[in-house]
Amino acid sequence: MSRNIPIPEDAPANGVSRLLQLMYTLGRRHSLRDPIAGLCERFQFTPPQVHTLLWLGQDGALTMGELARRLGITEKTVTGVVDRLEREGHLQRERVHEDRRIVRCRLTTAGQETSEQLHRLVNEALANLLAILDGTERKALFRIIEKLIRRLDASPAPEEGEAPSEDST
Numbered sequence: 001m002s003r004n005i006p007i008p009e010d011a012p013a014n015g016v017s018r019l020l021q022l023m024y025t026l027g028r029r030h031s032l033r034d035p036i037a038g039l040c041e042r043f044q045f046t047p048p049q050v051h052t053l054l055w056l057g058q059d060g061a062l063t064m065g066e067l068a069r070r071l072g073i074t075e076k077t078v079t080g081v082v083d084r085l086e087r088e089g090h091l092q093r094e095r096v097h098e099d100r101r102i103v104r105c106r107l108t109t110a111g112q113e114t115s116e117q118l119h120r121l122v123n124e125a126l127a128n129l130l131a132i133l134d135g136t137e138r139k140a141l142f143r144i145i146e147k148l149i150r151r152l153d154a155s156p157a158p159e160e161g162e163a164p165s166e167d168s169t
Contacts (some may be wrong), residue, residue: 035125038105039118048073048081050118053090057115061106062096090114 039050048071055070056062062070068078082105085091090111096102107115130138 011110035122039121042121043114043118046081048078051084052078052081052085052105053111053115054122056091056105056107057112057119063096063105064103064105068104079136085111 015074020127039045041045043050046055051071052067055067064075064078064082067082069079071078073081082091082093086093089108091105091107093103093105096104116159133141
């Protein structure tokens with residue numbers, strides 16, 4: 001038996017439709033292509049390779065498992081990403097002495113230079129995007145993103161394929 005229980009106007013489920021509609025409207029007027037996509041073409045990298053270079057440049061050496069988690073790919077898939085970047089001289093693998101099963105990836109000098117270049121270009125693209133907003137709007141945007149981070153950190157992650165519960169949003 002299904003019940004037709006009205007959803008409050010300010011419920012997250014109602015916001016999804018509005019957000020999608022706004023994103024479609026924005027996309028019809030301006031490309032929603034993220035700055036990373038353009039960098040992939042320019043540098044002849046895949047998106048996971050660009051993100052790997054950016055993460056390693058930002059946070060230093062990371063394990064293969066941590067890279068896979070941050071990229072949202074399997075450890076098997078991250079191996080191929082790392083293989084190519086290592087072959088092209090952008091990073092090197094090193095085993096952890098305390099546990100030889102753990103492999104960390106570290107940027108080489110060439111990889112560090114590429115990562116810095118990528119960071120500069122991403123910063124320029126984001127500066128152009130933020131320039132569209134005035135100071136008050138930028139503060140509001142930052143406040144909302146910081147709130148999302150705090151709330152996501154405070155709530156358990158939903159299982160894969162499971163929608164977040166109403167009370168966790």
